[in-house]
Every structure is written in structure tokens, then in C-alpha cells.
Amino acid sequence: MPTSPTIAIIGIGQPYRGDDAAGLAVVEQLTDLQTDTVRVTAFHGDATELIHLWEDAEWVILIDAAQSGVPAGTLHHFEVQERPLPSFLSSWSSHSFGLPEAITLAKQFGRLPKRMEIYAIEGERFGMGDEMSPTVSATCRKLAADLRRRIQTEWNPAG
Amino acid sequence: MNSSKTRAKTAPVAANGRRTIKVDYLARVEGEGSLQVKIRNNEVVDCKLGIFEPPRFFEAFLRGRSYTEPPDITARICGICPVAYQMSSVHAIESAFGATVPEPIRELRRLLYCGEWIESHALHIYMLHAPDFLGYEDAIRMAADHAEAVQRGLKLKKTGNDLVALLGGREIHPISVRVGGFYRVPTKKELQPIAEKLKWARDAALETVRWTASLPFPDFEQDYEFVALHHPDEYALNEGKLISNKGLDIRVQDYDRYFIEEHVAHSNALHSRIAGRGAYFVGPLARFNLNFDQLSPLAREAAREVDFLPQCRNPFKSIIARAVETLYACDEALRIIENYEMPEQPFVEVHPRSGMGYGCTEAPRGILVHRYRFDEHGQILDAKIVPPTAQNQRVMEADLCAVVTEHLGLDEEKLTWLCEQTIRNYDPCISCATHFLRLEVERLD
Incomplete structure (x- = not known):
């Protein structure tokens, strides 16, 4: 267990399904930020693992793809502690366990970090083998740059 | 990540003497399939575990590949x-x-x-x-x-x-x-x-x-006839012979002489x-x-x-x-x-x-x-x-018939619950078998 407070930046996605890889594409641009107190993770595994990825973190930023019907490339952002999860964050696994369920369980277990934010990038192509849409790629680049700036200015583990 | 899967249930419907329970998507299994139970005059007349996910053709993909790839x-x-x-x-x-x-x-x-x-x-x-x-x-x-x-x-x-x-x-x-x-x-x-x-x-x-x-x-x-790999010195994982509680005792290389795979109309898995x-x-x-x-x-x-x-x-x-x-x-x-x-x-x-x-x-x-x-x-x-x-498909269907036969008195909701539980006894991986389990109980009274 780290002794210093930690920020966990977790990109979620499926690398072979076009815009679903948006979360992965964002964290790929942030790997150089890794330190003892900044953890950057690309996650495309089983959602039951997610709770363990953030359990010792003080601040968690999750980046995922979304499909809510608004134009591709639109960036959704919300703080988990502030309002209920939107319905477009659906489960993806065949046994119906995804990000919303992981967050719900963490709440029930009292294992939510002090601060948890979700960025969800609206996609339009989710087919197996699809390329990522240019508009989604552009949003990924902009979000990565914004997050870099935020972490450099807002994250102060000593403070 | 996204999924097109949604969970939907319809209430029992009474129409022309037939009662139907339908669960469009049974959660908590790996993959997708369907289940159909037909009951006529308080007797189970048909139980089918249908696997309608298209065949995945892995065996065909492997042909012509090197031994290093499987x-x-x-x-x-x-x-x-x-x-x-x-x-x-x-x-x-x-x-x-x-x-x-x-x-x-x-x-x-x-x-x-x-x-x-x-x-x-x-x-x-x-x-x-x-x-x-x-x-x-x-x-x-x-x-x-x-x-x-x-x-x-x-x-x-x-x-x-x-x-x-x-x-x-x-x-x-x-x-x-x-x-x-x-x-x-x-x-x-x-x-x-x-x-x-x-x-x-x-x-x-x-x-x-x-x-x-x-x-x-x-x-x-x-x-049941239980079949498993058996090794005299260890709980078999990787090696052993195939045995059963009803006398089967064969080498793995003799599998095709004793086991038969066949296609049935309602399933894309053999x-x-x-x-x-x-x-x-x-x-x-x-x-x-x-x-x-x-x-x-x-x-x-x-x-x-x-x-x-x-x-x-x-x-x-x-x-x-x-x-x-x-x-x-x-x-x-x-x-x-x-x-x-x-x-x-x-x-x-x-x-x-x-x-x-x-x-x-x-x-x-x-x-x-x-x-x-x-x-x-x-x-x-x-x-x-x-x-x-x-391999478990037949026994899952047989269990379903027996469970429904023994619990015909249950209301539709409880019977449906028990059917789903029965299938989950086998932790079915329908994705492996060829994906979605839809359950339908039809009473043809």
C-alpha cells in the first residue's frame, strides 16, 4: 500500500472496437505522468477488478466511451459523488457487470475515493475492427492535454 | 464501454388458453442463448436449450495454421x-x-x-x-x-x-x-x-x-453419469484418463470412439x-x-x-x-x-x-x-x-424437464427463477459453446 496519497487515472475501453478505445487512447498520452503518487492505468479487463484499481486512491479519474445519442466527440463529465450515474454508462460484460455496477458496489462497501470523476467520450463506431472516428480522436487529444494541465496544477500529494 | 444488452421481462400473458413467460435476456451467464419449456395438461412436453449465437468457426480458422498457433x-x-x-x-x-x-x-x-x-x-x-x-x-x-x-x-x-x-x-x-x-x-x-x-x-x-x-x-x-479426467496421484487438471461413475475408463486419445457430437436444430452448439x-x-x-x-x-x-x-x-x-x-x-x-x-x-x-x-x-x-x-x-x-x-447441454435440458415436472405448482415467476437457477448450476459458457440466454416457458393448457 502506498504511503502517500495517490491519484488514479484509469482509461477504460476495448482496443479492437473503434471509439470504445477512447479511454485507452487518453491514458496512453499520459503515461509519462506516472510517479509514486500518480497511477495511470489502461484497463480493458473484467470490471470486477476496477474496485481494486482505485481502492487506495484519494482522487480517481475514469475515462470511458459513451453512446447516448449526442454527436460523436462530445465530452461528458461528472463527479460521482454529486449525482446519480447517467444511464448511458451501461454494463458491457456478458454477466452484466460494468463500471456502474463497480461504482455501486464500491459505494455499498464504503470504498469510494474522496473524489471520483468520470469523463465519457461520445462515440459512434463500436464495431469489431473499426478505426476510431477522427472527432473522437480529437476529443481524446484535447482531454489528455486538459488532464495533464489539471494534474500538474491541482494535484499536490504533500498538501 | 458499451453494450447493446438490456434486461427485459414480460409479464405472463394469457391468450387462447396458452400462458407464456418470457425472459428476453437471462443475466449471470457467460454468453447468449435461449431456453424454452413447453407444458401441456400439466406435463412438460419439451425442453430446449437453444444456442443461437452464430457458429464461430474457430476449428476452420485453425486449418492451415502452424502447430505453434493454437x-x-x-x-x-x-x-x-x-x-x-x-x-x-x-x-x-x-x-x-x-x-x-x-x-x-x-x-x-x-x-x-x-x-x-x-x-x-x-x-x-x-x-x-x-x-x-x-x-x-x-x-x-x-x-x-x-x-x-x-x-x-x-x-x-x-x-x-x-x-x-x-x-x-x-x-x-x-x-x-x-x-x-x-x-x-x-x-x-x-x-x-x-x-x-x-x-x-x-x-x-x-x-x-x-x-x-x-x-x-x-x-x-x-x-447422472459424471465424467471427469482422473489421475491417480493428483486432482486431475491437465493429465489423466477419462472415467465416469458408470464404468467409463478410457484414454483421452480414445475420446472419439466413446463420445459422439451431433447437431440439433435448436442449437448452434453441437x-x-x-x-x-x-x-x-x-x-x-x-x-x-x-x-x-x-x-x-x-x-x-x-x-x-x-x-x-x-x-x-x-x-x-x-x-x-x-x-x-x-x-x-x-x-x-x-x-x-x-x-x-x-x-x-x-x-x-x-x-x-x-x-x-x-x-x-x-x-x-x-x-x-x-x-x-x-x-x-x-x-x-x-x-x-x-x-x-x-457437453453439458443434454443434461441441462434433462434437469430442466425434471425440475419443471417436480415444480409445476409454482407460479410463473418462481418457476422461471428456478429454471434459470437450474441452468446456472452448470455455469454455462455459451460463448465457448458457440452467446444470451432467453427463457420461455409455454403452458399449452
Whole structure:
């Protein structure tokens, strides 16, 4: 267990399904930020693992793809502690366990970090083998740059 | 991530004397399929487990490929049990080429398999099946009242995943397995941190045995033919002969002489049967019944403590068998790590030759058979893969008929619940068998 407070930046996605890889594409641009107190993770595994990825973190930023019907490339952002999860964050696994369920369980277990934010990038192509849409790629680049700036200015583990 | 899957239920409908219950999507199974039960004049007239996911053509993809490729290609059949596909494929290939691997490699394969058993069993016990027994729609709702149990399950599962990731490079579709051994093997020191986690997991698994045994079980028994791999000196994972409680005792290479696969109209997965006899039952309960003596003393003692002994013929108690096997897998993994000496070479050279090879290993859900035929350069001429869920299809349908027959008096909602629970006794991996389970009970009164 780290002794210093930690920020966990977790990109979620499926690398072979076009815009679903948006979360992965964002964290790929942030790997150089890794330190003892900044953890950057690309996650495309089983959602039951997610709770363990953030359990010792003080601040968690999750980046995922979304499909809510608004134009591709639109960036959704919300703080988990502030309002209920939107319905477009659906489960993806065949046994119906995804990000919303992981967050719900963490709440029930009292294992939510002090601060948890979700960025969800609206996609339009989710087919197996699809390329990522240019508009989604552009949003990924902009979000990565914004997050870099935020972490450099807002994250102060000593403070 | 996104999914087009939604859960939808329709209420019973009365129309023209027929009553129908329809669940468009049965959650808590791996993959997609459908279930149909027809009842006429209080008699079950038809039970079908339909697998309508299109065939996946893996056997055809393999034709013309090199002998080096099946471990990686077939692992992609399943995200839950990729190690099983890797193990059955390497054993089949090595058998065809007359290769054997040294003991340390053999032990590492067992260790990798233990990781997969732990993660797969913990997922099924806590997240997929236990809610049925305790009356919750899913594990999330169950967690509101059983937080400690669900947290234990998730941490157990993570321990299994960590073990697979350590040996395999990553927890899903590991990449270290190759014909003849591994691309890389761990040092003794690298295994030590996981040993500490496994000690916790062993205690948690023991608690899991007690917890599962305390669940309420329907009073239901059938006269099954249980089939499993058997090894005289160890609880069979990778090697052994195929035995049953009804006299089957054959070499793996004789599989095709005794087992028949056939197509049925309502399923895209082939149904298996034993020639001249019929349905058979594979998986944790079969292994427990046939190989109890080969379990570790701790696992045997835990089973005795909760009065769970062979020959158990109640399929609902498969959840206890899974818990005992989870305990065994933790115990066995610790034994292997304690005795581990890093092999000098991570793999042995394998020399291809013309011929046929069979591999059969115990996937978490039961025996997984691979057969390959090669030309002299080791190019695959044909491949056959028989996953455990395909083998259990007949017995699942038979159970469904019997369960519905015994509980015709239940209202539609309770009967539907019991049918889903019955299917989940087998932890079906419909994705493996060819994906979605839709349940339909039709009363043709």
C-alpha cells in the first residue's frame, strides 16, 4: 500500500472496437505522468477488478466511451459523488457487470475515493475492427492535454 | 464501454388458453442463448436449450495454421477460461509430436490453471450463482445485505487473476504459454508476493465452502453419469484418463470412439453424448465425485466439515463443489510455489511430425477436448474442439424437464427463477459453446 496519497487515472475501453478505445487512447498520452503518487492505468479487463484499481486512491479519474445519442466527440463529465450515474454508462460484460455496477458496489462497501470523476467520450463506431472516428480522436487529444494541465496544477500529494 | 444488452421481462400473458413467460435476456451467464419449456395438461412436453449465437468457426480458422498457433488462437474463444484452451491445445500438440515436458514446466502449468480456477469459480459462486439461492436479482442487490461475502468473492477472484497475470503476462488471454512450455518462467522470488495473497485466499476459500454449504438447496437429485479426467496421484487438471461413475475408463486419445457430437436444430452448439448411453455431466461436481480422494487433505476436511461428500447427485450443490475446488486450487498453488525451482529452460523444443493428437484438460466448467491432425511440417490439417458447456447441454435440458415436472405448482415467476437457477448450476459458457440466454416457458393448457 502506498504511503502517500495517490491519484488514479484509469482509461477504460476495448482496443479492437473503434471509439470504445477512447479511454485507452487518453491514458496512453499520459503515461509519462506516472510517479509514486500518480497511477495511470489502461484497463480493458473484467470490471470486477476496477474496485481494486482505485481502492487506495484519494482522487480517481475514469475515462470511458459513451453512446447516448449526442454527436460523436462530445465530452461528458461528472463527479460521482454529486449525482446519480447517467444511464448511458451501461454494463458491457456478458454477466452484466460494468463500471456502474463497480461504482455501486464500491459505494455499498464504503470504498469510494474522496473524489471520483468520470469523463465519457461520445462515440459512434463500436464495431469489431473499426478505426476510431477522427472527432473522437480529437476529443481524446484535447482531454489528455486538459488532464495533464489539471494534474500538474491541482494535484499536490504533500498538501 | 458499451453494450447493446438490456434486461427485459414480460409479464405472463394469457391468450387462447396458452400462458407464456418470457425472459428476453437471462443475466449471470457467460454468453447468449435461449431456453424454452413447453407444458401441456400439466406435463412438460419439451425442453430446449437453444444456442443461437452464430457458429464461430474457430476449428476452420485453425486449418492451415502452424502447430505453434493454437495456444494463442484458441485462448480467444473465452475471456474467462483462456488457460483451459491453452492447456488443452498444448497437450494435444505435444501428444501428436511425442513430446513431453519436464516436471517444473508441468507444475507451472498446474499453477497457471489454479489461477484460472480460482478466478472463474469465485466469479460464478459470488457474482453469478449465489444471488439465486438468496433471492436477489443480482450480486449488486445481494451486496447491500451481504457486503462481506461479496467483498470476499471479489478479492478471491482478484487473487486468481493476479496469479494468471503473473505467470501469463496478463489475466485475460495470457501470452506466456507456448508449445513445449512457456516463453518466460518466473523466478522463485517473483512468486513470493503471490504466495502471501494465496494464504489469505486459502482462508477465504475455506470460508466460502462454509458459506456455500449454508445456502438453501432444492431437494433435487438425478441419476447422472459424471465424467471427469482422473489421475491417480493428483486432482486431475491437465493429465489423466477419462472415467465416469458408470464404468467409463478410457484414454483421452480414445475420446472419439466413446463420445459422439451431433447437431440439433435448436442449437448452434453441437450436443455431445456417450455412445450407447446418452447425456453426461462434466464440471466441478463430476470432478468432486470422481476425484475426492485426490483433493488435498485441507479440501477434503472442509468438505467433510460441511457434510458435503461424494456421491452428491444434487446439481444445485455444484456451488459447494466449486468452493471446495477453489480451496483446493489455493492449497495446490501454495504447494507448487513452495516447491518451485526455476527450470533451466522455459520450454523444450518440439519437433513436428505427421499425425494426430488429443488433449483433454479440466476447464473450470469441465473437460475441454482438443484434437489436431498435422502434416509432416506441423501444419494443421483439421481441428476439433469440444467445450464443456456443449457437453453439458443434454443434461441441462434433462434437469430442466425434471425440475419443471417436480415444480409445476409454482407460479410463473418462481418457476422461471428456478429454471434459470437450474441452468446456472452448470455455469454455462455459451460463448465457448458457440452467446444470451432467453427463457420461455409455454403452458399449452
